[in-house]
Amino acid sequence: MYPTKILVTGGAGFIGVNFVKMLLSEAPDVTVVNFDLLTYAGNLASLEDSMNDPRHIFVHGDICDRKQVCSTLKKYDIDGIINFAAESHVDRSITGPEIFVDTNIKGTLNLLQCARECEVKRFLQVSTDEVYGSLGKEGMFTETSPIAPNSPYSASKASADHMVRAFQHTFGLDTVITRCSNNYGPYQFPEKMVPLCINNARLEKSIPVYGDGLQVRDWLYVEDHCSAIWKVFKSAEPGSLYNIGGCNEMANIDLVKVILSILGKPESLISFVKDRPGHDRRYAIDASKIMKELDWKPSVTFKQGMEKTVKWYIDNLPWLEKITSGEYRKYYDSMYEDREIKG
Secondary structure, three states, X not given: OOOOEEEEEOOOOHHHHHHHHHHHHHOOXXXXXXXXXXXXXXXXXXXXXXXXXXXXXEEEOOOOOHHHHHHHHHHOOOOXXXXXXXXXXXXXXXXXXXXXXXXXXXXXXXXXXXXXXXXXXXXXXXXXXXXXXOOOOOOOEOOOOOOOOOOHHHHHHHHHHHHHHHHHHHHOOOEEEEEEOEEEOOOOOOOOHHHHHHHHHHOOOOEEEEOOOOXXXXXXXXXXXXXXXXXXXXXXOOOOEEEEOOOOEEEHHXXXXXXXXXXXXXXXXXXXEOOOOOOOOEOOEOOHHHHHHHOOOOOOOXXXXXXXXXXXHHHOHHHHHHHOOOHHHHHHHHHHOOOEEEO
């Protein structure tokens, strides 16, 4: 039997919110203790319809605070941990890498130590395909691909993955790791490419695209990612690693054009800006292992998922407009001001 008293760290962030909502809807035997520091990307408004659910307990907490983590595990008799909590934006890791080390590495270590102390039955680490580095024009990342991170963000996630593996091997803690491709869908903070593009396009503002826009990514609808994580958590062998991808390779510029087409906006809104330092050229995920072993596959095509995503943001403009004011506005201006190189 899988654990049913689960600590979900980072459960007020983009993927965490979608995962918590899925569990409350589809796993009636599960109690979720949602542990989140509510940094800039955490948003309790995203959980408004879940806050009164008796199976959802929110704890304002910091994974870097070992005493608080351990006391929370003991108080709620937690038997499983799913770690979404992370600093996750590559651009921010370039301008300020220290917080990525603190949260992504030290925070994960705290969770592992507390999980061991409290005899948690299973620990799932949510990671990223970015730990593998960059691909050439051919090939795909598999679970045996070498780790070669190229940004402070991906380096911090790779380090956390190694720590998770070490606790499995050295201490016998039941751990599993998932590595996903680029997620998109409802509740994503608009510093990320898809919601940024949707928001700018609806306002008919220029859409910044790094370099030539030919960087290739695999795109995964967030609800499909959540269903895959749950399958891994419930069914994977201890020590397992699974890649999770949407089977949708696409250049960034083509992704932007798809969104513009859905919204009926002109491609003249595209504005190419100076590329970020060390920008990986191509990621591609081989998700055949999770498909074969755990009978998982994406439930939507890319077009279906993107149409659902665009509709969600347009239908939830108050949520979007609240987030894109204030501090986000300052951050956006600092990232893209004076970076335009051609229209």
